[in-house]
Each structure stands twice: as C-alpha cells, then as structure tokens.
Amino acid sequence: MTNYLLDSDILMDFFKKKKDLVRLVSELMGKGTIATSILSVTEVRAGWTLDQARFFLPRFYRLVKIEDINLDIAELAGKYRNEYKSKGIAIPTIDTLIASTAILNGYQLVTRNKKDFPMPEIKFYDF
Numbered sequence: 001m002t003n004y005l006l007d008s009d010i011l012m013d014f015f016k017k018k019k020d021l022v023r024l025v026s027e028l029m030g031k032g033t034i035a036t037s038i039l040s041v042t043e044v045r046a047g048w049t050l051d052q053a054r055f056f057l058p059r060f061y062r063l064v065k066i067e068d069i070n071l072d073i074a075e076l077a078g079k080y081r082n083e084y085k086s087k088g089i090a091i092p093t094i095d096t097l098i099a100s101t102a103i104l105n106g107y108q109l110v111t112r113n114k115k116d117f118p119m120p121e122i123k124f125y126d127f
Contacts, residue, residue: 002032004125005102006064007111008043011036015044015056024127025063028110035065035107037098067101076100080119089118 006014006025013021028034044060045053077096084091095116102109108125109117117124 003107004028004034004110005107006036008040009112011044037101073100
C-alpha cells in the first residue's frame, strides 16, 4: 500500500471539480492513504469564501489525513532552506516543510509543481 501527500495545487483543482483531478484523487484513494500537510489546509482555505469553507472543510477533513508539523519536520525543513540558500536557490519555508513531511512520513508527493521541490529524497507520484 502506497501513501500519497497531496500538494495544495492538486487539492484546489480537486475542489474546483476539474475532471482529471477528481479522477486522480479517486484513483489514489483506491491505492492507499491520501494525506496533506496542515499547511495545505491554510492554502486551500485561503481560496474559499466563508460559505464555501462551511461547505467544503468538513468534506476536506473526511477526504484526507491531515499531517501536522513536528520537530523533526521543522528541523529537516530548516536544513533544506539553509542548504539550498547556500547554493543561491530560495525555497519558500512552506515548500521545505511540505517536502520534509513527505520525506519523513514516507509519502509520494502528488504535485504539478515539481520544480518547487528540488530535494532528491522526494518520491513523486507521476501522473
């Protein structure tokens, strides 16, 4: 059984009912556990009105497991920020935290934004 961490871009399009993403998420649910970072909750919620949030949030929470940030994830994310900064590559904190969540919890990252996650340890789900 494989576990998948859905990035915010995937979730946003899923909730916009884009057919290819509805199909993808349904397919992944049949293959294993789907989850998202607590940080993606913030990004997805920011795109909804109050009425949309009242409707979608309960469904969102039933759909995916929400992964919290812990000390190990925070430390690894800080390591990545420092490492890539020294190479002249600026990676937003949120992306290093999502990457660290995927890596430390054994998830395949499901995203359309692979360029935002240059860490070689990340396993991506190709679709």
